[in-house]
Amino acid sequence: MRESIHAALKEAQNSEDKCRLAVLRLIAAAVKDRDIANRNAGRDPVSDQELHDILTKMVKQREKSVAEYEQSGRLELADQERYESEVISEFLPPKMDEAELKQACAAVVEDTGAEGLRDMGKCMNKLKKQFPGQMDFTKASGIVRGMLR
Numbered sequence: 001m002r003e004s005i006h007a008a009l010k011e012a013q014n015s016e017d018k019c020r021l022a023v024l025r026l027i028a029a030a031v032k033d034r035d036i037a038n039r040n041a042g043r044d045p046v047s048d049q050e051l052h053d054i055l056t057k058m059v060k061q062r063e064k065s066v067a068e069y070e071q072s073g074r075l076e077l078a079d080q081e082r083y084e085s086e087v088i089s090e091f092l093p094p095k096m097d098e099a100e101l102k103q104a105c106a107a108v109v110e111d112t113g114a115e116g117l118r119d120m121g122k123c124m125n126k127l128k129k130q131f132p133g134q135m136d137f138t139k140a141s142g143i144v145r146g147m148l149r
Contacts, residue, residue, distance in 0.1 A: 001048050001051050001052070001091060002031070002046075002048075002051065004091060005024065005027055005028065005031070005091060008020075008091075009021070009024040009028060012024055020087055023084045023087040024087065026058070026084075027054075027055065027088060027091070030054050031046055031051060031054060034046045034050065049132070052092065052093075052132065052133050055089075055091055055092050056092065056133055058088050059085050059088050059089055059092070062081045062082070062088070063081075063085060065077075065078075066078045066081045066085070092133055093133055094134070095134060095135065095136065096134055096135045098139075100135075101136070101140060101143060102143055104127065104131060104135065104140075105123075105127065105140055105147060106147065108123050108126050109123055109144060109147050109148065111126070112126060114144075114148055115148070117145065117148050117149070119148065120141075120144060120145060120148060123144045124137065124140070124144065127140055127144075
């Protein structure tokens with residue numbers, strides 16, 4: 001994942017796409033900051049899972065900003081945040097659609113042998129391990145809850 005970010009950064013520099021370049025530099029800076037923090041703590045550089053977490057957090061921050069900007073009527077800033085979110089999302093795995101989400105939830109409920117709401121945590125933990133960043137876990141939670149009732 002780190003290589004694809006670096007390649008995209010070089011491509012944006014060569015094509016002189018200043019907006020995309022700025023977003024990619026933000027990503028690179030966030031990764032470098034985490035690498036430095038890990039080094040100071042005596043840990044390895046950022047893994048792909050940590051990189052995924054960093055990018056997911058960046059997307060969530062921008063989604064929150066979009067809502068705030070739209071609420072205050074600053075649509076040009078909301079558009080900028082949406083663009084940044086799209087660029088960052090390019091490096092994340094695609095999100096599951098509704099049908100895939102239901103199918104994955106049903107499979108996990110069956111695999112874990114869940115029979116009631118008390119098994120909800122077990123199902124959600126398994127979903128989070130199997131599909132990190134690929135699904136909206138809030139929606140998945142509602143689907144699993146419906147299946148276990």
